[in-house]
Amino acid sequence: MTDLGTLGGSQSWGTGINLLGQVAGYSDLPGDGSSHAFLYTRGTMKDLGTLGGTTSMALGVNIVGQVVGGSTIDGAPITHPFLYWNERMMDLGIPPNSLGGHARMIKNFGQVAVNVSIDGGTHAFLYSNGNWTDLGTLGGSESWPYGINNLGEVVGESDTEGNAARHAFLYSRGKMKDLGTVSGSGNSRAVAVNDSGEVVGCSYQANGVMTGAFVYYQGSMYDLTSRLMPGSAWSLSIASGIDDAGQIAGEGVIGNQTHAFRLDPTGPRAMVTAKQQAGRKQG
Numbered sequence: 001m002t003d004l005g006t007l008g009g010s011q012s013w014g015t016g017i018n019l020l021g022q023v024a025g026y027s028d029l030p031g032d033g034s035s036h037a038f039l040y041t042r043g044t045m046k047d048l049g050t051l052g053g054t055t056s057m058a059l060g061v062n063i064v065g066q067v068v069g070g071s072t073i074d075g076a077p078i079t080h081p082f083l084y085w086n087e088r089m090m091d092l093g094i095p096p097n098s099l100g101g102h103a104r105m106i107k108n109f110g111q112v113a114v115n116v117s118i119d120g121g122t123h124a125f126l127y128s129n130g131n132w133t134d135l136g137t138l139g140g141s142e143s144w145p146y147g148i149n150n151l152g153e154v155v156g157e158s159d160t161e162g163n164a165a166r167h168a169f170l171y172s173r174g175k176m177k178d179l180g181t182v183s184g185s186g187n188s189r190a191v192a193v194n195d196s197g198e199v200v201g202c203s204y205q206a207n208g209v210m211t212g213a214f215v216y217y218q219g220s221m222y223d224l225t226s227r228l229m230p231g232s233a234w235s236l237s238i239a240s241g242i243d244d245a246g247q248i249a250g251e252g253v254i255g256n257q258t259h260a261f262r263l264d265p266t267g268p269r270a271m272v273t274a275k276q277q278a279g280r281k282q283g
Contacts, residue, residue, distance in 0.1 A: 004040050007047050012038070016060040016067075016105070024067045026057035037069050039084070048084050051091050056082070060105040068112055070102030081114050081127070095125060095132040103127070105148045113145040113154050124156050124171070135171045138178050143169070146201075147192040155190035155199050168201050168216070179216050182223045188214065192241045200224075200239035200248055213239035213250050224248070224263065236261065 006012040009028020016024040023040040037048040037058035050056040053072025061067045067084040073091070081092045081103035094101055094116065101116035112127040116134075124135040124145035137143045140159020147155045154171040160178070168179040168190035181188040185203035193199045199216040203223075213224040213236035225236045236252035246265040251258055 005045055007036055007038060007045060009035070012045075013057075014040075015058060015069075018061050018063050018065070020063070020065070022061055022065055024058035024061035024069070026069070037067065037071070037082075037084070037089075039065070039067050041065075049089055051080055051082055051089060053079075056089075057102070058084070059102060062106045062110075063108045066106055066110070068103035068106040070100075081112070083112070092127060095134070101125070104145055107148050107150045107152075109150060109152070111148060111152045113148040113156075115144055124154060124158070126152065126154055126171070128152070136176055138167055138169060138176060140164075140166075143176075146190060149193045149195050149197075151195060151197075153193055153197065155193045155201070157187075157189040157201075168199065168214075168221075170197070170199055170216070172197070180221055182212060182214050182221055185211050188221070190216070191239065194242045194244050194246075196244060196246075198242055198246065200242045200250070202238035210237045213237060213248075213252065215239060215242070215248065224250075225252075228263075234261065239263075 007027040008030035009032045012027035014023050014025040026035045026037050028035050034054045037056040038045045039048060051071040052074030056071035058067045058069035069082055070079045071082050073080050078100040080094060081101050083090045083092055099117040101114050103112045103114050105113045114125040114127050116123055116125045121142035122144060124143040126133040138158040139161030140163045143158035145154050145156040156169055157166045158169050160167055166187045168188040170177045170179055182203050186206055188203050190199045190201040202213055203211045205211055214221050215224055224239060234252050234254045239248050239250040241249040248263040250261055252261050
């Protein structure tokens with residue numbers, strides 16, 4: 001475990017990593033009065049600056065080192081999504097009639113999942129080549145994106161009809177699909193999706209307390225704690241990442257302590273992952 005340090009302040013937060021080991025995040029500056037986005041490469045934390053305002057944060061980085069996040073702008077109390085590339089932070093702008101936003105995740109073909117503030121709430125958007133797509137909701141008022149894969153599929157959570165609950169969603173081929181919940185849980189949140197379309201996240205109560213990690217594949221949502229090997233002492237709280245091999249990372253509780261975990265698929269589950277990935281890429 002490597003301490004990446006800070007940009008001179010007391011704290012820093014890592015939010016994304018790519019296959020080259022580059023880490024994106026944000027850090028307090030000296031005096032802790034504000035924070036800036038950073039990209040950590042080969043032992044050095046680089047301050048990415050801002051779009052003219054005082055603060056910025058990086059939330060994702062892709063394989064070629066393109067970084068996305070949000071920054072305040074000069075002369076206005078508003079945050080714009082940015083793309084940092086070739087030593088330059090570029091303002092992605094905001095959709096018409098919106099009130100600002102944060103770019104949350106970028107994948108290898110430049111598609112960006114963006115959290116956009118609009119009149120009356122927040123919507124998940126997809127940004128690609130200067131074009132904005134409002135992903136809509138599951139019938140309620142708001143939606144939030146948390147992950148994207150290389151096929152441009154986006155996952156997150158959305159209010160359901162009447163704002164009765166919040167459910168995990170998968171946005172694919174122009175449609176937002178309600179992934180439902182694990183039996184007995186009121187709300188769900190999708191956090192990450194791999195190129196096989198497998199989704200991970202968590203269930204949670206109305207008060208925000210997480211009640212369990214889940215994986216969604218082959219059209220069904222599964223509670224991950226119930227899928228562990230017999231005799232496991234773990235209770236898995238949230239699954240926050242899944243790769244194309246089906247390995248899942250997150251956090252859970254064991255021995256009354258919270259620890260990070262990694263799960264590896266076994267048996268038929270591992271074979272399904274490999275077949276799904278091959279089929280989707282060929283399609």
